[in-house]
Amino acid sequence: MSTIVVQKFGGTSVGSVERIQHVAKRVISEVEKGHKVVVVVSAMGKTTDQLLTLANAINPHPSKRDMDMLLTTGEQITISLLAMALQVRGHEAVSLTGWQAGIRTEPVHGNARITHIETDLLNSHLASGKIVIVAGFQGITETNEITTLGRGGSDTTAVALAAALEAEKCDIYTDVTGVFTTDPRFVKEARKLAAVSYDEMLELANLGAGVLHPRAVEFAKNYGVQLVVRSSMEEEEGTIIEEEVSMEKSLVVRGIAFEDQITRISVCGLPNELHTLSTIFTTLAKHSLNVDIIIQTSMDKDTTNISFSVKTKDVDETIQVLEQYKEHLGFSHIEKESNLAKVSIVGSGMISNPGVAAEMFQVLATEGIHVKMVSTSEIKVSTVVDVGVMVKAVEALHVAFKLGEESVERVLS
Amino acid sequence: MSTIVVQKFGGTSVGSVERIQHVAKRVISEVEKGHKVVVVVSAMGKTTDQLLTLANAINPHPSKRDMDMLLTTGEQITISLLAMALQVRGHEAVSLTGWQAGIRTEPVHGNARITHIETDLLNSHLASGKIVIVAGFQGITETNEITTLGRGGSDTTAVALAAALEAEKCDIYTDVTGVFTTDPRFVKEARKLAAVSYDEMLELANLGAGVLHPRAVEFAKNYGVQLVVRSSMEEEEGTIIEEEVSMEKSLVVRGIAFEDQITRISVCGLPNELHTLSTIFTTLAKHSLNVDIIIQTSMDKDTTNISFSVKTKDVDETIQVLEQYKEHLGFSHIEKESNLAKVSIVGSGMISNPGVAAEMFQVLATEGIHVKMVSTSEIKVSTVVDVGVMVKAVEALHVAFKLGEESVERVLS
Numbered sequence: 001m002s003t004i005v006v007q008k009f010g011g012t013s014v015g016s017v018e019r020i021q022h023v024a025k026r027v028i029s030e031v032e033k034g035h036k037v038v039v040v041v042s043a044m045g046k047t048t049d050q051l052l053t054l055a056n057a058i059n060p061h062p063s064k065r066d067m068d069m070l071l072t073t074g075e076q077i078t079i080s081l082l083a084m085a086l087q088v089r090g091h092e093a094v095s096l097t098g099w100q101a102g103i104r105t106e107p108v109h110g111n112a113r114i115t116h117i118e119t120d121l122l123n124s125h126l127a128s129g130k131i132v133i134v135a136g137f138q139g140i141t142e143t144n145e146i147t148t149l150g151r152g153g154s155d156t157t158a159v160a161l162a163a164a165l166e167a168e169k170c171d172i173y174t175d176v177t178g179v180f181t182t183d184p185r186f187v188k189e190a191r192k193l194a195a196v197s198y199d200e201m202l203e204l205a206n207l208g209a210g211v212l213h214p215r216a217v218e219f220a221k222n223y224g225v226q227l228v229v230r231s232s233m234e235e236e237e238g239t240i241i242e243e244e245v246s247m248e249k250s251l252v253v254r255g256i257a258f259e260d261q262i263t264r265i266s267v268c269g270l271p272n273e274l275h276t277l278s279t280i281f282t283t284l285a286k287h288s289l290n291v292d293i294i295i296q297t298s299m300d301k302d303t304t305n306i307s308f309s310v311k312t313k314d315v316d317e318t319i320q321v322l323e324q325y326k327e328h329l330g331f332s333h334i335e336k337e338s339n340l341a342k343v344s345i346v347g348s349g350m351i352s353n354p355g356v357a358a359e360m361f362q363v364l365a366t367e368g369i370h371v372k373m374v375s376t377s378e379i380k381v382s383t384v385v386d387v388g389v390m391v392k393a394v395e396a397l398h399v400a401f402k403l404g405e406e407s408v409e410r411v412l413s
Numbered sequence: 414m415s416t417i418v419v420q421k422f423g424g425t426s427v428g429s430v431e432r433i434q435h436v437a438k439r440v441i442s443e444v445e446k447g448h449k450v451v452v453v454v455s456a457m458g459k460t461t462d463q464l465l466t467l468a469n470a471i472n473p474h475p476s477k478r479d480m481d482m483l484l485t486t487g488e489q490i491t492i493s494l495l496a497m498a499l500q501v502r503g504h505e506a507v508s509l510t511g512w513q514a515g516i517r518t519e520p521v522h523g524n525a526r527i528t529h530i531e532t533d534l535l536n537s538h539l540a541s542g543k544i545v546i547v548a549g550f551q552g553i554t555e556t557n558e559i560t561t562l563g564r565g566g567s568d569t570t571a572v573a574l575a576a577a578l579e580a581e582k583c584d585i586y587t588d589v590t591g592v593f594t595t596d597p598r599f600v601k602e603a604r605k606l607a608a609v610s611y612d613e614m615l616e617l618a619n620l621g622a623g624v625l626h627p628r629a630v631e632f633a634k635n636y637g638v639q640l641v642v643r644s645s646m647e648e649e650e651g652t653i654i655e656e657e658v659s660m661e662k663s664l665v666v667r668g669i670a671f672e673d674q675i676t677r678i679s680v681c682g683l684p685n686e687l688h689t690l691s692t693i694f695t696t697l698a699k700h701s702l703n704v705d706i707i708i709q710t711s712m713d714k715d716t717t718n719i720s721f722s723v724k725t726k727d728v729d730e731t732i733q734v735l736e737q738y739k740e741h742l743g744f745s746h747i748e749k750e751s752n753l754a755k756v757s758i759v760g761s762g763m764i765s766n767p768g769v770a771a772e773m774f775q776v777l778a779t780e781g782i783h784v785k786m787v788s789t790s791e792i793k794v795s796t797v798v799d800v801g802v803m804v805k806a807v808e809a810l811h812v813a814f815k816l817g818e819e820s821v822e823r824v825l826s
Contacts, residue, residue, distance in 0.1 A: 017467060058434065058494050060501075066494075073490050079482065080475075080479040087479070088472040100559075
């Protein structure tokens with residue numbers, strides 16, 4: 001029996017008539033390898049924006065239910081067009097909306113989670129030799145309400161289908177050729193990785209923005225679905241994402257992630273009490289403000305300072321919320337430092353290599369780069385530095401951890 | 414208990430953000446009269462054309478299943494936008510696709526008939542005080558396939574919902590203010606009718622093209638649904654369509670229909686046999702060629718001539734098909750006469766007035782108009798004349814049958 005492959009094409013890949021025809025060829029080439037193919041597609045590039053413009057002109061605060069009703073038409077258009085493109089090339093293809101494909105979700109509009117997939121119809125179409133095309137990003141509740149899966153929804157649809165259908169793999173076609181050691185737009189030595197683990201992918205998520213949504217990676221990890229990130233335009237091997245990348249274990253650091261527009265906020269003169277830390281961050285969370293690195297430094301036994309990094313766009317609102325609760329929190333004043341950047345090294349190998357963080361600091365120090373904040377996890381070390389030296393830091397680390405060398409790619413090929 | 418009113422707005426009425434907002438106001442004014450309202454909408458004016466352009470660019474002969482999948486997104490967009498427009502004005506509204514609204518159809522793509530409507534969900538939304546917005550033109554089969562109802566589909570959806578929900582009436586909002594005694598673009602004396610019967614409406618269907626699809630009128634007749642054709646732009650009483658228009662019975666002729674682009678085709682020297690007539694028209698029907706008026710004249714006991722009228726655009730194909738079967742049909746030659754027009758008088762009162770056809774011929778003769786073909790039904794007399802005298806014929810008949818006089822409208826007001 002032939003194996004099932006799930007292919008996912010995002011909005012850019014299906015953004016025009018020509019691109020849909022190109023996608024049809026990619027699908028057919030997989031069929032011709034003898035696989036049963038399930039294709040998941042997003043809305044055509046500009047469709048969603050056009051629909052949002054219409055909605056906003058009518059109601060600046062539309063209900064989430066009606067936004068789901070509106071936006072899910074986008075993928076429905078794509079599935080029918082792709083089916084036509086496959087049929088004109090002599091292939092039997094059946095297009096299915098999210099609800100037709102049996103994708104059941106929680107009763108939440110705008111950001112629902114998939115609860116289960118009824119696979120009977122899908123399996124029967126596959127058994128009869130048809131290419132199955134499924135609208136990504138959408139599902140249906142038990143009461144037949146149309147829902148959407150939120151950001152990264154089509155990736156999640158593809159992974160969930162791969163899990164439910166026990167597919168051999170799930171190919172995520174996108175506008176980059178794979179996952180890189182760092183962002184090739186900034187560092188010309190950046191190299192495409194042959195493979196990364198799910199955890200590394202999660203930590204590298206902000207490399208080449210939008211390559212793969214963290215939620216889909218988590219889903220793939222939970223169900224052991226092998227993912228491949230590859231280009232929809234170029235015929236080139238992508239990057240495999242799977243549980244263990246044992247062949248590459250020797251490589252301690254697999255990639256370097258970075259982002260600018262970081263600001264450090266320090267809340268000074270706080271009472272040194274048991275609940276101070278939780279009170280501050282519970283307050284910020286209630287206002288949907290995300291903080292990243294957190295550092296607490298006690299000045300004396302009575303008072304403490306808490307510093308944390310936020311995205312620069314959230315600074316004003318964060319300070320406003322803190323000032324609002326000043327009396328309750330009991331701090332003396334707030335300080336902030338903008339024009340910062342975060343630079344992180346990522347690699348599952350560093351769990352068993354305690355010297356990696358030290359090596360990172362050494363490299364930065366040698367370059368004369370001052371580290372303002374540090375945060376570590378089992379597979380990541382993050383530092384906050386001035387934005388002006390961000391790329392210099394990334395380049396130095398890329399060299400120091402040998403990410404530009406041939407071996408990185410040769411290991412698995 | 415308040416009564417249910419179904420309102421239907423076509424593609425022109427919902428063709429822009431401004432028009433959708435206008436429709437919302439029309440819906441609200443009905444709600445404020447104390448009615449429970451179900452709104453049926455078509456796709457926004459240009460949406461269907463844009464989708465067809467995309468489809469044709471990909472596959473010149475797309476499957477009907479995928480055309481249904483594609484085109485039904487059009488109404489889904491409109492229902493969500495109208496719901497948003499009602500919500501921003503403080504009204505609770507729920508948008509439903511055809512399948513969510515329980516509209517079940519035959520398993521036919523592109524031209525399905527409604528088999529039944531599951532009204533539980535609709536009634537429960539209405540009972541909770543919500544305005545229910547339903548996507549017209551679409552339904553679902555027993556195997557969850559998305560279907561469309563073909564031409565006039567949204568009218569049919571509205572009438573079927575009115576029947577299933579036992580609505581008080583079904584208002585068809587369109588770009589004309591009602592049904593006229595004849596086409597006001599050609600005859601300035603044309604007057605709007607206060608009421609017509611279902612049968613008269615069917616015969617007048619081509620007056621002011623697209624006012625109401627014959628299929629929807631038939632459906633309304635079968636289920637006794639009172640229809641009102643009215644303007645979506647102007648606040649003005651429309652035309653009521655119902656079973657018996659007794660108050661106006663005295664008016665023998667209710668309207669004058671006409672169309673140009675008619676050609677007469679004569680098949681000459683046919684064998685005068687039992688099956689000649691059926692063989693010719695079965696052959697043409699197999700090629701989806703519609704003929705209108707048919708006249709048979711026997712020359713002698715062995716041969717016969719058959720004449721019929723067709724739309725001028727179908728002439729070439731009709732003659733081609735006939736020539737193809739020339740040997741089988743056994744005719745000697747074909748004659749044709751183009752530049753003709755059809756002028757018909759319509760009125761249920763003529764059943765009991767046998768002199769009406771004679772009066773029509775008299776009027777035309779007085780005007781020096783030569784009648785080339787005649788066809789009669791119980792409520793209609795059609796004549797074929799030169800296209801050059803078409804409007805002259807209509808004007809003369811409009812005067813002779815007193816259609817321009819005040820009484821026509823005053824009867825029911």
